[in-house]
Amino acid sequence: MNVSDTIQGIRQEVASLKKQGKRVGFVPTMGALHSGHLSLIELAKKHADEVVVSIYVNPEQFGPDEDYEEYPRPLDVDLEECKKAGVSTVFTPSDDIMYGDEKFLSIDIDKLNEHMDGGSRPGFFEGIVLVVNKFFNIIEPDVAAFGQKDIQQFRILSRMVEEFNHDVELLMGPIIRANDGLALSSRNAYLDDHQRKIAPGLYRALQYLKKQIEDGAKNLEMMLNHQKAELEAKGFEIDYLNLFSYQKMAPVKEPETGTKYVLAGAVYLGETRLIDNIIIEL
Numbered sequence: 001m002n003v004s005d006t007i008q009g010i011r012q013e014v015a016s017l018k019k020q021g022k023r024v025g026f027v028p029t030m031g032a033l034h035s036g037h038l039s040l041i042e043l044a045k046k047h048a049d050e051v052v053v054s055i056y057v058n059p060e061q062f063g064p065d066e067d068y069e070e071y072p073r074p075l076d077v078d079l080e081e082c083k084k085a086g087v088s089t090v091f092t093p094s095d096d097i098m099y100g101d102e103k104f105l106s107i108d109i110d111k112l113n114e115h116m117d118g119g120s121r122p123g124f125f126e127g128i129v130l131v132v133n134k135f136f137n138i139i140e141p142d143v144a145a146f147g148q149k150d151i152q153q154f155r156i157l158s159r160m161v162e163e164f165n166h167d168v169e170l171l172m173g174p175i176i177r178a179n180d181g182l183a184l185s186s187r188n189a190y191l192d193d194h195q196r197k198i199a200p201g202l203y204r205a206l207q208y209l210k211k212q213i214e215d216g217a218k219n220l221e222m223m224l225n226h227q228k229a230e231l232e233a234k235g236f237e238i239d240y241l242n243l244f245s246y247q248k249m250a251p252v253k254e255p256e257t258g259t260k261y262v263l264a265g266a267v268y269l270g271e272t273r274l275i276d277n278i279i280i281e282l
């Protein structure tokens with residue numbers, strides 16, 4: 001397995017794969033790899049001959065009070081996992097390589113960014129669009145895989161690919177969960193024993209709400225408020241818990257049949273922010 005920390009190095013690696021007629025798949029990550037990441041590598045493998053993984057904790061997508069400094073960076077373990085998973089090349093750039101000294105340009109996002117994580121984390125998706133745009137320009141993958149867990153990220157990046165004319169196909173992998181239903185996340189490592197035990201409560205609330213919505217319950221707002229109160233009573237702090245349209249990533253009051261929705265939540269357990277969602281097609 002090749003590991004490159006320069007733009008020239010990764011470009012050469014990818015050029016040599018392409019010269020051999022290989023289709024290149026790309027999985028961008030922030031490291032601290034878990035089975036969710038590995039499932040995306042497997043997904044990329046199904047659609048490509050060789051897989052490139054990036055491991056980069058992108059400072060541009062963290063707010064000033066967020067966990068950029070504490071974010072786990074077990075690089076040696078991650079490289080071992082990539083090797084075992086049959087990854088061809090890992091890109092591990094430094095901040096200097098990615099951004100240099102001075103940055104003149106930034107990207108604004110007009111739509112899809114107002115609610116959910118876009119509403120709660122100002123600058124978050126601008127930072128993601130910036131770094132993924134750079135990755136796509138550097139690596140020029142044929143396909144790239146992202147997780148449903150970050151569904152708003154997937155929707156915004158799909159628009160980016162369309163509007164910036166990137167010649168890449170985006171794949172969305174399902175959310176990989178622990179046995180008790182908790183969505184795997186690198187940030188789960190921050191949870192203490194008690195928090196970890198109650199953490200699947202978010203997914204349980206989403207599952208309960210999904211059933212109610214699919215059964216045609218009319219009082220969505222009341223049900224959401226009830227679930228929020230139950231989660232709060234257990235020790236969760238709610239950032240949002242709502243039904244959003246898949247198309248607009250905006251809250252919906254009365255779901256209609258024949259439409260795709262995302263039932264999504266973001267909660268805090270102590271300082272740790274957890275997100276999860278379920279896609280609902282009525």
Ligand SMILES: Nc1ncnc2c1ncn2[C@@H]1O[C@H](COP(=O)(O)OP(=O)(O)OP(=O)(O)O)[C@@H](O)[C@H]1O
Binds near residue numbers: 039146173
């Ligand atoms: N449980 C999961 N199942 C499938 N894909 C996932 C899962 N968790 C994360 N991913 C995907 O892996 C890619 C890299 O995500 P990232 O490295 O930020 O991992 P993470 O576990 O989501 O970390 P964080 O705790 O920062 O949210 C993203 O496309 C993300 O959606």
Ligand SMILES: CC(C)(CO)[C@@H](O)C(=O)[O-]
Binds near residue numbers: 030058128131150
């Ligand atoms: C896509 C990504 C690697 C960009 O930094 C990040 O947002 C993530 O891990 O989902």
Ligand code: BAL
Binds near residue numbers: 030061150
């Ligand atoms: N997986 C999303 C990256 C972040 O929360 O910063």
